[in-house]
Amino acid sequence: MITDFLIKLVPFTCEELNDILPYFEKENVKKNELLIKEGQMCSKLYFVGQGIGRSYYLTKDGKDVTQWFFGVDNFMSSVDSFFQQSPSFYYLEVLEDSVLYSITKKNMDMLLAKYQNMEKFIRLLTIETLAKFVHKLNAIQFQTAKERYTYMLAEFPDISHRVPLGHIASYLGITQETLSRIRKNH
Amino acid sequence: MITDFLIKLVPFTCEELNDILPYFEKENVKKNELLIKEGQMCSKLYFVGQGIGRSYYLTKDGKDVTQWFFGVDNFMSSVDSFFQQSPSFYYLEVLEDSVLYSITKKNMDMLLAKYQNMEKFIRLLTIETLAKFVHKLNAIQFQTAKERYTYMLAEFPDISHRVPLGHIASYLGITQETLSRIRKNH
DNA sequence: CGCCGAGTTGAACTGAATCAAGAAACGTGG
């Protein structure tokens, strides 16, 4: 199903796909396992075949803030760290037993240089990601707590009821207590 | 100075640059002129040579919300609209008499297909933009009004005192009154 | 001179945070 995702954005040839796919390595990851810690270089890009991941960071006063959720059929990484090879500001964690397909930075760079289609793919993927972030920003910036939760349900319908309340609350920039009260009144 | 910006991210050859640069067209734009309205397709990508631009949208109750500021030496567009060719959610406006260099979507597509370096350039540019948005999101999501203003001063040092207070306030997700009070106490 | 948009100031109000308990659910070992 990585294939489906690849050709959805860019018309890779069969040859290209046959060359590219083997660089993705299947990994079984247990619930609560960390893929990266803050400060580390993110050396792999992950594709979620099964399960859920999230990225988060710790504030100066130690609060855990979810930055993003990664559901099935999505790429998962500390974007800036992976592509800009800077120390990651985020932790990357798996919230359920998951099946991931990973490609190393080194192999990705090789494929980017080799295939213009790969460049195009990553470009389009990044633009898509950017659009999602902008969408979240708009939801967070000018909406009430209840409206933010509505946005969450729309953006992550399958995830909203499978992860701890606190993770969702911090993702939305509200407290767990507030979110609990919102849920009570549907 | 587009040249400088291009080669800062990707080592274009002289030949490539000589082919690429002529596709950028110089435009003198007067203060308060609109480049795109909501609902239109964004058919050009602009590079700010001089002046300031901003993107904004109108909420359902008619409030004007600044989404981003574009200073000198930055690319300016309704990103998703330009690259995904979807109707723009945003207005694009110039806040001072400005000098812009524009390239059409059509020519950009042609250059993207022709030069792998161009693909790479746009990929890196998008990742950089993504990083900036993430930075703003973090600032907005969990910081007080005063801290947000501090972020603004750091992100747009040259712009913070050249545009109307209300534009900055809506950019930061606070009211004009609150921003005015913050400024009073430095 | 008087209008107009931009910015400031004050006072009352409010949505959500904080603080503090308690209830439920969950998983691990006996």
Next chain:
DNA sequence: CCACGTTTCTTGATTCAGTTCAACTCGGCG
């Protein structure tokens, strides 16, 4: 399969940062 501790979730009371509304100041310009 139950008991116990841990984590997650709910509920209530109080507080506060920032909004709202409304009036006022200031500077530029026809």
